[in-house]
Amino acid sequence: MxxxxxxxxxxxxxxxxxxxxxxxxxxxxxxxxxxxxxxxxxxxxxxxxxxxxxxxxxxxxxxxxxxxxxxxxxxxxxxxxxxxxxxxxxxxxxxxxxxxxxxxxxxxxxxxxxxxxxxxxxxxxxxxxxxxxxxxxxxxxxxxxxxxxxxxxxxxxxxxxxxxxxxxxxxxxxxxxxxxxxxxxxxxxxxxxxxxxxxxxxxxxxxxxxxxxxxxxxxxxxxxxxxxxxxxxxxxxxxxxxxxxxxxxxxxxxxxxxxIFGTGTDATPEQAVRDMLPYIEAHLSAGGRLHQITRHMLGLFAGRPGARGWRRALSEGAVKPGAGPELVQTALEEIEALAQQAQAV
Structure with a gap:
């Protein structure tokens, strides 16, 4: 606390x-x-x-x-x-x-x-x-x-x-x-x-x-x-x-x-996900469940290519026994791959 x-x-x-x-x-x-x-x-x-x-x-x-x-x-x-x-x-x-x-x-x-x-x-x-x-x-x-x-x-x-x-x-x-x-x-x-x-x-x-x-x-x-x-x-x-x-x-x-505050540069949801991984690991080590955190992350890529897959991966996978931060990492990699494909077109 x-x-x-x-x-x-x-x-x-x-x-x-x-x-x-x-x-x-x-x-x-x-x-x-x-x-x-x-x-x-x-x-x-x-x-x-x-x-x-x-x-x-x-x-x-x-x-x-x-x-x-x-x-x-x-x-x-x-x-x-x-x-x-x-x-x-x-x-x-x-x-x-x-x-x-x-x-x-x-x-x-x-x-x-x-x-x-x-x-x-x-x-x-x-x-x-x-x-x-x-x-x-x-x-x-x-x-x-x-x-x-x-x-x-x-x-x-x-x-x-x-x-x-x-x-x-x-x-x-x-x-x-x-x-x-x-x-x-x-x-x-x-x-x-x-x-x-x-x-x-x-x-x-x-x-x-x-x-x-x-x-x-x-x-x-x-x-x-x-x-x-x-x-x-x-x-x-x-x-x-x-x-x-x-x-x-x-x-x-x-x-x-x-x-709004006139300072700093824009954050990105991708970096936020990466920064969440140590927090997730600490929560799981303390006996928590992955979905307790990932349920709040479902809308991070709303309107972006792959948003539906991101939501599905987290909402379906995070409730499974033993689910860990690697689930989130894999889902992020899929989002980033789609973004790279879009840029290449």
């Missing part, structure tokens, strides 16, 4: 800069193996954990959920919860584990999250959210941020969102990520809530005008670096990319350091 004194750990100014482009917290996807891969593609983008519930950490003692590699920094821990005292304790555990930021989930619409009285349902109780933010801010010396929707169910986002933001700003929140859709807590599944409610980017821009000193990142429906650059040029402080960064990580992250 990364320690608090880790020299790679970023300062507040570094994390704010990293928030110009971030990879959204996504349940079952942005685990530590996924984040390790994404960091190979971008040195600067801000990475988020899957949501970890405060009760799991504080009452369940599940501190193993905080494990991460030092190379992941800048990396933020997203917490789920609604009790200020418990969230403060969980935030302290996260800070002690070395995370650069603590983020409160006020956007997830799943039934399981609703039953715990956190996630998007908290949009209905901004006073409680403010209390949670204040408690976490008092407990840690790293940034406490919020990820929210523009509203839920029959709320009027033009009224609800400004009030919500005003309250969390008063509680000490200086950065927020806004998923630019309503969440319908009744009648839509979590998957449908990611697509069906219409996007309202203009509202997010208006919030920036209302709260000029609040660092606002936009989230939802962003599928390219071109879109990300347009939002930044349009006055927003950051862009948070979700599914596109997972399914097409090379398209989003390989050029991000140069285009």
């Amino acid at each position: 990364a320690e608090q004194e880790n020299p790679i750990k970023k300062g507040k100014s570094d994390v704010v800069r990293a928030a110009r482009l971030s990879v959204a917290p996504m349940m079952d996807w942005t685990d530590r193996h996924c984040r390790y891969l994404h960091r190979l593609l971008s040195r600067h983008a801000l990475l988020y954990t899957e949501m970890v519930t405060a009760p799991a950490l504080v009452r369940g003692g599940a501190v193993h959920l905080l494990e991460h590699d030092v190379s992941e920094h800048p990396v933020a821990l997203q917490l789920g919860g609604s009790d200020p005292v418990e969230l403060a304790q969980a935030a302290r555990l996260g800070a002690d584990a070395g995370y650069d930021e603590i983020n409160l989930n006020c956007g997830c619409p799943s039934d399981r999250v609703q039953s715990g009285t956190f996630g998007a349902v908290l949009m209905k109780d901004p006073a409680r959210v403010a209390d949670c933010v204040a408690a976490m801010r008092a407990a840690v010396d790293i940034d406490v941020t919020v990820k929210c929707r523009i509203g839920v169910d029959d709320q009027d986002p033009e009224e609800v969102l400004p009030d919500f933001l005003a309250r969390i700003v008063a509680a000490g929140c200086t950065r927020v990520s806004i998923h630019a859709r309503m969440a319908w807590l009744q009648g839509l599944s979590p998957k449908e809530n990611r697509d069906i409610p219409p996007l309202n980017y203009p509202l997010v821009h208006r919030m920036k005008a209302y709260f000029p000193n609040l660092h606002i990142s936009v989230n939802g429906g962003i599928g390219s670096l071109d879109q990300a650059e347009a939002f930044l040029k349009g006055g927003l402080d950051g862009v948070m990319v979700g599914r596109a960064a997972y399914h097409n990580p090379a398209d989003i992250l390989c050029g991000a350091d140069r285009r």
